[in-house]
Amino acid sequence: MQAATTLESRATRGTQLALTILAVILSVGAYVLVVLGKTGKAPPDIVAFVAAMSAAFLIAHFVVVRLAPGADPVLLPTAAVLSGLGYAMIYRLDPGRAGDQFGWLMLGLGLFVLTLFVIRDHRVLDGYTYTIGLAGVAFLLLPVAPGIGRTINGARLWVGVGPLVFEPAEISKVLLVIFLASFLNAKKELLAMATRRIGPLHFPELRYMGPLLVAWAISLAVLFLEKDLGSSLLFFGIFTAMLWTATGRASYLVLGVVLFAIGAFIGYSAFAHVQERVTIYLHALDPQHLHADGYQVAQAQFAMATGGMVGTGLGQGHPDLIPSVWTDFIFAAFGEELGLFGVTALLLLYVALIGRGFRAALAREDGFSKLLGAGLTTAVALQTFIIVGGVTRLIPLTGITLPFVSYGGSSLVANFVLLALLIRVSAPPPAHAPTRARGRPRATERAESQPTVQTPRGEPA
Amino acid sequence: MMDRQIRRLALAFLALFAVLFAQANYLQVFASSRYANNPANQRLLLQEYAVDRGDILARDGQTVLARSRPTKGKFEYLRVYPNGPLYADVTGYYSIVFGRYGAEASENDYLAGRAPELLPQNLVDEILGRPKRGATVVTTINAGLQQVARRALGSLPGGVVALDPRTGEVLAMVANPSYDPNPLASHDPAVVRQARRALLRAPGKPLLSRASQELFPPGSTFKLVTASAALENGMRPSTTFPNPPALQLPNSTAMLHNFGGEHCLGGAAQLTLAQALTVSCNVVFGEIGLRLGAAKLVEQAQKFGFDKAIPFELPFEEGSIPPVGEFAGALSFVATSAIGQQDVQANPMQMALVGAAIANGGVEMEPHVVKEIRDADGRVVKEIKPSVFGQPISARTSAELTAMMVSVVNAGTGTAAQIPGVQVAGKTGTAETPSGKPHAWFVSFAPARNPRIVVAVVVLNGGDLGSDATGGAVAAPIAKAVIQAALRG
Numbered sequence: 001m002q003a004a005t006t007l008e009s010r011a012t013r014g015t016q017l018a019l020t021i022l023a024v025i026l027s028v029g030a031y032v033l034v035v036l037g038k039t040g041k042a043p044p045d046i047v048a049f050v051a052a053m054s055a056a057f058l059i060a061h062f063v064v065v066r067l068a069p070g071a072d073p074v075l076l077p078t079a080a081v082l083s084g085l086g087y088a089m090i091y092r093l094d095p096g097r098a099g100d101q102f103g104w105l106m107l108g109l110g111l112f113v114l115t116l117f118v119i120r121d122h123r124v125l126d127g128y129t130y131t132i133g134l135a136g137v138a139f140l141l142l143p144v145a146p147g148i149g150r151t152i153n154g155a156r157l158w159v160g161v162g163p164l165v166f167e168p169a170e171i172s173k174v175l176l177v178i179f180l181a182s183f184l185n186a187k188k189e190l191l192a193m194a195t196r197r198i199g200p201l202h203f204p205e206l207r208y209m210g211p212l213l214v215a216w217a218i219s220l221a222v223l224f225l226e227k228d229l230g231s232s233l234l235f236f237g238i239f240t241a242m243l244w245t246a247t248g249r250a251s252y253l254v255l256g257v258v259l260f261a262i263g264a265f266i267g268y269s270a271f272a273h274v275q276e277r278v279t280i281y282l283h284a285l286d287p288q289h290l291h292a293d294g295y296q297v298a299q300a301q302f303a304m305a306t307g308g309m310v311g312t313g314l315g316q317g318h319p320d321l322i323p324s325v326w327t328d329f330i331f332a333a334f335g336e337e338l339g340l341f342g343v344t345a346l347l348l349l350y351v352a353l354i355g356r357g358f359r360a361a362l363a364r365e366d367g368f369s370k371l372l373g374a375g376l377t378t379a380v381a382l383q384t385f386i387i388v389g390g391v392t393r394l395i396p397l398t399g400i401t402l403p404f405v406s407y408g409g410s411s412l413v414a415n416f417v418l419l420a421l422l423i424r425v426s427a428p429p430p431a432h433a434p435t436r437a438r439g440r441p442r443a444t445e446r447a448e449s450q451p452t453v454q455t456p457r458g459e460p461a
Numbered sequence: 462m463m464d465r466q467i468r469r470l471a472l473a474f475l476a477l478f479a480v481l482f483a484q485a486n487y488l489q490v491f492a493s494s495r496y497a498n499n500p501a502n503q504r505l506l507l508q509e510y511a512v513d514r515g516d517i518l519a520r521d522g523q524t525v526l527a528r529s530r531p532t533k534g535k536f537e538y539l540r541v542y543p544n545g546p547l548y549a550d551v552t553g554y555y556s557i558v559f560g561r562y563g564a565e566a567s568e569n570d571y572l573a574g575r576a577p578e579l580l581p582q583n584l585v586d587e588i589l590g591r592p593k594r595g596a597t598v599v600t601t602i603n604a605g606l607q608q609v610a611r612r613a614l615g616s617l618p619g620g621v622v623a624l625d626p627r628t629g630e631v632l633a634m635v636a637n638p639s640y641d642p643n644p645l646a647s648h649d650p651a652v653v654r655q656a657r658r659a660l661l662r663a664p665g666k667p668l669l670s671r672a673s674q675e676l677f678p679p680g681s682t683f684k685l686v687t688a689s690a691a692l693e694n695g696m697r698p699s700t701t702f703p704n705p706p707a708l709q710l711p712n713s714t715a716m717l718h719n720f721g722g723e724h725c726l727g728g729a730a731q732l733t734l735a736q737a738l739t740v741s742c743n744v745v746f747g748e749i750g751l752r753l754g755a756a757k758l759v760e761q762a763q764k765f766g767f768d769k770a771i772p773f774e775l776p777f778e779e780g781s782i783p784p785v786g787e788f789a790g791a792l793s794f795v796a797t798s799a800i801g802q803q804d805v806q807a808n809p810m811q812m813a814l815v816g817a818a819i820a821n822g823g824v825e826m827e828p829h830v831v832k833e834i835r836d837a838d839g840r841v842v843k844e845i846k847p848s849v850f851g852q853p854i855s856a857r858t859s860a861e862l863t864a865m866m867v868s869v870v871n872a873g874t875g876t877a878a879q880i881p882g883v884q885v886a887g888k889t890g891t892a893e894t895p896s897g898k899p900h901a902w903f904v905s906f907a908p909a910r911n912p913r914i915v916v917a918v919v920v921l922n923g924g925d926l927g928s929d930a931t932g933g934a935v936a937a938p939i940a941k942a943v944i945q946a947a948l949r950g
Contacts, residue, residue: 241470244466244470245463245466245467245470246463246466248463248465248466285499285501290501291501298501301488301496302496302497302499302501302502302504303504304485304488304489304496305488305489305492305493305494305495305496305497305502306493306496306497306502306504306505307489308489308490308493308497309489309490312508317504318503318504318507321503321504335485335488335489336504339489340485340486340489340490343485343489344482344485347478347481347482347485350478351475351478354471354474354478355471355475358467358468358470358471358474361463361467362464362467362468367463370463370464370467371463373467374463374466374467374470378470378474381474381477381478382474385474385477385478385481388481389481389484392481392484392485392488393484393488394480394481394484
């Protein structure tokens with residue numbers, strides 16, 4: 001196993017290096033094009049930029065190679081290109097904010113490295129199930145706390161500590177995925193037991209459906225208290241997907257859809273801001289909404305339509321007519337200036353990232369790793385789908401960011417931590433399972449029967 | 462094993478992303494035009510205003526009718542009309558809120574630098590990083606003549622059109638009231654809206670050109686059409702007609718009278734066609750109309766372009782005459798139509814074309830106001846060549862009519878148009894209106910032998926002379942001033 005790992009590692013190492021260098025080149029290229037378009041000259045800080053980007057990503061590359069040998073070589077470079085393109089576009093839209101974004105990018109990469117350093121085997125996280133879970137929920141609901149909670153753009157999603165304002169939902173997303181991976185992996189047989197049948201669907205005992213209902217309740221709570229559709233939808237979606245992945249029971253999917261529908265209905269009936277989102281989705285281009293609440297969505301549609309197939313060219317369009325275009329709507333800016341070609345390239349990058357993420361989940365043998373990989377990937381995939389869908393008016397708009405590309409420190413940093421964990425999952429774990437944190441045998445150990453993983457005690461499965 | 466679920470999850474997301482891709486395709490390819498051209502989408506407008514829009518010049522290539530000036534602000538260029546109201550009928554306007562009109566509209570592809578002929582220049586500009594520059598439109602308008610026409614018309618309501626019968630080039634086009642396109646081109650939508658509101662409320666509809674868009678009864682100038690029909694259908698200038706003091710209209714108790722109730726030519730028993738035109742005898746022409754019949758009259762009018770689509774770059778309402786069917790139950794209308802009353806309508810542009818056909822050996826050229834297009838560096842990229850609209854009358858008819866029109870000026874109702882040393886041909890018109898103040902018309906060309914210019918004038922409701930007005934008294938002097946200036950210069 002070791003020899004194979006080494007050979008494999010060298011090949012993947014080479015690929016990752018090549019791809020990372022390519023990613024840096026593309027990012028620098030995009031930045032130069034943007035500055036050229038704006039000022040007609042090459043950026044004055046080009047050397048510093050190249051140095052910083054190369055250093056940051058190459059360090060990240062080496063850390064992956066050293067600390068996570070055999071990891072998937074595509075994950076880091078893809079995220080690098082996405083964040084590089086995002087930076088270039090943000091610079092085009094608002095150079096002041098680009099400075100912030102660059103800082104956060106460096107911070108994100110720092111935390112990326114730190115995560116890989118601190119967590120040598122992701123399975124150690126399996127031992128802190130409930131701690132992590134509680135932390136996740138706490139972070140999710142933190143903005144509700146009086147005093148530090150902030151409402152920005154109608155959503156109480158933010159927490160301000162002194163000058164620092166961040167979005168704890170982004171962190172809680174990662175924590176909750178870890179929690180769910182651990183919890184669902186432990187309980188999966190229980191949850192998968194079918195005692196009732198309704199048509200082709202098997203349902204477990206009502207009490208075992210508790211977790212689904214709790215998750216549903218929490219997402220509704222997020223909707224209620226924080227007035228945010230996006231996080232609520234994302235969380236519930238991730239949970240349902242992971243529950244289904246763990247148990248294989250289609251009934252959970254169906255139940256999830258039903259609960260979602262009920263939740264959506266409740267949300268629509270009870271909340272003006274949900275109704276508003278739906279109205280805007282349906283009627284953004286109607287005269288009475290076009291210049292009022294539907295303005296942002298309408299402008300995004302115009303922007304993309306004006307871009308057409310090849311786009312207006314970087315710096316030639318008018319994405320600035322879209323309010324807050326650097327965050328949620330940055331996709332529309334790409335649509336306008338880089339056209340369908342540019343937007344397809346972005347989508348393909350995400351597809352690559354997501355594909356490799358699922359591949360990593362498949363490559364691992366133990367349930368926790370699989371669920372963790374699948375869950376983290378689902379988080380990125382679903383978030384991307386929700387925001388791109390909202391921006392293109394496929395579905396109602398919700399306020400979440402485009403991973404790696406949108407302006408926003410919390411999102412960027414959290415996504416790089418997520419990436420680190422995903423890379424960790426994609427790398428073949430060390431031969432020995434990590435020591436347990438508690439006395440009780442962990443469910444993962446019980447469930448596993450892999451020859452490569454040595455259980456400390458010969459417990460029956 | 463979870464693998465099955467994971468694979469399906471991956472496929473599900475692939476499908477979801479395929480849907481996203483489809484949506485992007487919808488927005489950016491299939492429905493792209495529809496969304497991009499939504500009036501609320503400023504982008505195309507902003508893109509358009511980022512172009513250094515081409516100038517519109519008079520035929521001398523120097524006098525500027527419209528140009529673009531760079532400005533600060535989101536709309537990068539401002540459209541300026543240095544002689545605003547003077548050329549408004551020709552230039553039209555270029556407005557953020559109300560779009561384009563007139564030459565600004567018809568030549569937009571060139572002015573905006575979008576026409577295919579401008580591709581090479583656009584490419585060079587792109588490479589050199591210069592802003593896109595539109596092409597220059599050189600009009601056929603003679604700046605000096607336009608000013609003469611404007612001064613001659615003065616503040617009288619009506620319109621003047623001068624064109625070259627050999628080519629169809631419009632040399633001058635003036636209407637009263639007109640408007641100043643400058644406020645309409647403002648970058649401030651409030652200013653634009655206010656200006657337009659004022660124009661829409663102003664009396665006389667300044668935005669509709671009386672020279673080419675509004676329609677009025679042509680009165681006796683239409684006798685040129687009736688006479689054409691007569692000559693084309695077997696009658697001769699020497700054909701005689703009875704000359705009663707008034708004409709008994711068929712199927713009616715009404716009588717057709719001459720101007721002022723007079724008896725043509727002092728009461729002569731018979732008049733020739735030529736004499737009748739010279740003194741503009743309603744009674745005889747009514748008779749001619751009845752003899753011709755509706756079909757031939759309508760047909761001849763249509764040959765001149767009435768009720769047809771005459772190609773012209775600017776908004777143009779062709780003359781109109783009721784269709785043959787309408788005369789079926791109303792024979793008397795044929796008589797009244799023959800003298801340019803009843804439901805016959807025309808404007809100076811239409812009547813100028815009638816005159817032009819007569820002046821040009823019977824060949825009516827298509828009117829055009831654009832002479833050539835030059836790219837931003839001055840190279841001619843398109844030349845508009847004269848084009849024939851049709852041949853409403855034979856060369857012989859045109860010669861005969863010319864002779865008659867010469868006698869109108871020399872000895873008939875148009876003596877006010879006489880110019881020493883130049884033989885002017887013309888026809889007056891004094892169209893009755895419900896208000897009692899007639900429209901004064903004059904259609905003319907000169908020199909009669911080899912005409913170089915056709916001028917058609919209408920002054921509404923008699924101008925200064927009110928109900929005492931006649932075509933000869935009010936309109937002919939204006940035409941004379943224009944012809945003199947044209948032949949001099």
